[in-house]
Amino acid sequence: MDVRRSSNALERADDAIVAGRAMDGDVAAFAVLVRRYTPMMRAYTHRMLNASADVDDIVQEAFVTAWQRLPELDDPAKVKSWLMRIVSRRAVDRLRATRPAVDIDDLEQPAPSHASPSRIAEAKAEVQALGAALNELPEGQRECWVLREIGGYSYDEIAEELDIPVSTARGLLARARKYIIVRMEEWR
Amino acid sequence: MTDERDAPELRRLGLEPADLDGHTIEQLTDYLDAGRMPADPTIDDSAGCRLALDALERLHAVTGRLMADDEAAEPEADESWVDRVLSGIVLDARSGRRIPIDSPSPVADLGITEGAVRGLVRAAENSIPGVLVGRCRLDGDIEQPGAPVRVLLDASVPYGDPISDVVQRLRAEVGVRLRAHTELNVTGIDIVIRDVRDPSSWSEEDRG
Numbered sequence: 188m189d190v191r192r193s194s195n196a197l198e199r200a201d202d203a204i205v206a207g208r209a210m211d212g213d214v215a216a217f218a219v220l221v222r223r224y225t226p227m228m229r230a231y232t233h234r235m236l237n238a239s240a241d242v243d244d245i246v247q248e249a250f251v252t253a254w255q256r257l258p259e260l261d262d263p264a265k266v267k268s269w270l271m272r273i274v275s276r277r278a279v280d281r282l283r284a285t286r287p288a289v290d291i292d293d294l295e296q297p298a299p300s301h302a303s304p305s306r307i308a309e310a311k312a313e314v315q316a317l318g319a320a321l322n323e324l325p326e327g328q329r330e331c332w333v334l335r336e337i338g339g340y341s342y343d344e345i346a347e348e349l350d351i352p353v354s355t356a357r358g359l360l361a362r363a364r365k366y367i368i369v370r371m372e373e374w375r
Numbered sequence: 376m377t378d379e380r381d382a383p384e385l386r387r388l389g390l391e392p393a394d395l396d397g398h399t400i401e402q403l404t405d406y407l408d409a410g411r412m413p414a415d416p417t418i419d420d421s422a423g424c425r426l427a428l429d430a431l432e433r434l435h436a437v438t439g440r441l442m443a444d445d446e447a448a449e450p451e452a453d454e455s456w457v458d459r460v461l462s463g464i465v466l467d468a469r470s471g472r473r474i475p476i477d478s479p480s481p482v483a484d485l486g487i488t489e490g491a492v493r494g495l496v497r498a499a500e501n502s503i504p505g506v507l508v509g510r511c512r513l514d515g516d517i518e519q520p521g522a523p524v525r526v527l528l529d530a531s532v533p534y535g536d537p538i539s540d541v542v543q544r545l546r547a548e549v550g551v552r553l554r555a556h557t558e559l560n561v562t563g564i565d566i567v568i569r570d571v572r573d574p575s576s577w578s579e580e581d582r583g
Contacts, residue, residue, distance in 0.1 A: 200507050201570040204531040207510025211493045212469030214461060221460050225452035230445035247460050254464040263510055263529075264569075313437045314444055321441075361401045365390045367532050368430045371437075 198222070206263035209254070210370060217257075221250055224267065226272045235278040235333045237322055249274040255263055268339065274340050279348055282330065320370035328363035331356055389423055396421040401548075403427050405433075469493075472519045476558055487557060489513060494557055496528060498550040505533035506545055509569055513559075523562040526553070531570035542566050 195206060195220050197369055204221075208216035232242045253273050260269055330349060334340040342360075343345060346353040390400050398418060406418055407428060418424045471489030478485045497508045509529030516522040526549060532541050546564045554562055 196505065196507055196572075199572055200509075200531045201572075203569040204507050204529060207529050207569075208497065208508070211497070211511055212490045213494075213497065214464075214466065217464070218457050218461060220450045220456050226449035227442075229449045230442065234442075234445065247463060250460045251463045255468060258469070276479045283378035285463065297521075311444075313433075314440045317434070317437045317441050317447075336435070337442055357401055361399065361404070364431065364434070365400055366406065368390060368427075368434060371434070372430070 193271070201264070202266045203262075203264035206257070206260065206266035209266075210257045210260060210263060217254060220253075220266065220270070224270050227267075228270060231271060231333070232274055232278050234321060234337060235275070235330065236281065237329060241281055245277045246274060249277045252277070271338055275334060275340075275348070279330070282326070294359060313371065316371045316374040317367065320367045321375075323370070324363055324366060327351075328359045331359040331365070332363040332367070335360055387497055390427055394423045396423055398424055400427065400431075401423050404431060407431055407448075419463055472513075473517055474557060474559065475520050477520060483520065492553070492559070496526065496549050499511045499545060499552055501531075502548045503541065503544050504570075505536065506541060507531040507570075508545075510512055517559060520558065521560050525562055526564045527567075528565070529567050529569040531572060532568055534571050534573045538571075542568070 197208075197216060200219075202220075205216050205219050209220055225246060228246045229242055232245050233239060236242065249270065253270055255320075256273075260266060310367065321332070324332065327349075331345055334345045334348060335342075340348065342356055343355050345351075345356045345360075351359075389395070391398055396417065397404065398421070403418065403424060406415060411419075418428075448523065467490075469490045471493075473486045473488055474492060476485040476487060491510045492513060496511045500506045500508045507530065509531060511529075512527040513524055514527055515524035517524055528549070530542075530545060532538060545566055549564050553559055
């Protein structure tokens with residue numbers, strides 16, 4: 188079997204097989220995971236950071252960490268959510284390192300000037316409105332929301348990850364949800 | 376209605392407790408997360424709550440679409456990106472335990488790593504078209520010569536081939552390779568088929 192066909196078969200194999208091989212040290216299998224999940228991890232990191240700077244570095248670091256820690260993965264079939272956790276942690280670390288001293292949570296966030304409802308195609312309106320609303324959220328609220336709604340974290344896990352009390356995490360999430368819903372209603 | 380609300384822009388849209396018959400958006404989120412079970416009539420019978428629950432559910436659905444759109448908007452991982460990631464990893468991180476190999480010379484100390492044996496086991500797939508070997512475990516005290524060892528491996532097979540035939544061929548192939556290249560006392564080779572790949576989803580170019 189030539190290399191290309193073999194690698195095509197690997198590209199089609201499910202996560203349990205591909206991650207299982209990567210756990211055992213098969214670099215070609217790990218490369219399949221990199222190709223398969225880079226867009227997801229980049230998209231997640233973009234939402235988490237609300238910026239494109241550092242995304243490449245964070246995703247690369249996440250994959251390097253994943254390679255080191257793959258043998259600890261209990262079930263290779265769950266590699267996707269496991270990668271999501273790792274890139275989350277990396278993104279949070281980056282946020283911690285660059286966090287400004289002021290609590291900008293309470294500052295007014297100006298609405299973005301680039302998007303107006305009339306310019307949004309109807310079919311995409313809700314999705315774009317949500318994206319815009321997320322961009323406007325204060326960072327604490329956005330981080331909680333992304334961890335919860337995209338990362339699938341529990342309230343306890345969010346609190347631990349962001350080093351805040353659970354009650355604070357729940358409060359930030361409630362405020363985020365209210366803000367997003369209000370903004371999306373306005374755009375309907 | 377009370378006089379205590381301090382966010383008029385939210386009151387208009389009905390997400391404060393006074394709009395929700397005393398409930399909070401947090402409680403409604405928990406209620407949705409629990410699948411609206413056990414049923415709470417003070418929520419279900421409240422028009423304000425129903426509106427807010429609808430908005431929360433819609434938000435949840437839109438979130439899924441947002442992530443799908445975000446992901447689709449990202450560039451595919453090109454080879455230079457893959458190379459960049461791979462350049463940062465430590466390749467010998469999986470050598471595992473050291474398996475001794477007997478030598479007639481008393482001064483020679485021969486061995487093969489567990490990682491290399493796993494590579495041998497994986498390579499057995501090359502003899503059986505379409506088969507992919509997944510994770511491979513060597514269960515036993517492989518560092519002791521002659522100790523019984525069971526080989527546990529996952530495999531993926533193409534749709535259509537009788538699985539028992541494929542498993543039998545793969546087991547034989549793995550056995551041959553281990554006997555040829557190691558001195559492991561293999562007492563069994565357990566194969567779990569984790570994945571049956573459907574060729575109807577393959578492109579023409581991939582067949583052959």
